[in-house]
Amino acid sequence: MYFVVKVTSGQERIAANMLQNKMTPEIPVYSIIVVEGMRGYIIVEAEDEVAVRQYITKGRNIRGILPKPLAEDEVNKLIEVRSHAIEIQRGDSIEFTSGPFKGYKAKVLKVDELKDDITVELMDVVVPIPITTKMNTAKVIQKADKA
Secondary structure: OEEEEEEOOOOHHHHHHHHHHOOOOOOOEEEEEOOOOOOOEEEEEEOOHHHHHHHHOOOOOEEEEOOOOEOHHHHHHHHOOOOOOOOOOOOOEEEEOOOOOOOOEEEEEEEEOOOOEEEEEEOOOOOOOEEEEEHHHEEEEEOOOOO
């Protein structure tokens, strides 16, 4: 069964690492999942709710547990890998689709696939400043020339 544990927002990885260090074979907890974009919550797979409640007690950044367990298909939807329809590559021209730079166009300087980040330089500005942002805030408007 999967249970949603409330944690301090922004401290999901820290809380998950702390809980992972508490794992022992005697405790029927099987996995801990940190879902990107699910701020303030982590998912714990365990035998039952009692095991999770005992496991998370006295944990820093742990705020409690939601009473209703998650179904396996709900968890699969949350953790499914979202592939980018068009991969953003160095040299591409992009347009921001959300965030403070929505509508601005930029040229991609660097792509960090592990962090899902891109570093871009805004076009049509007096002083070009490199900006690092998430890939999902932009769409490709022109691919880089493969010369």
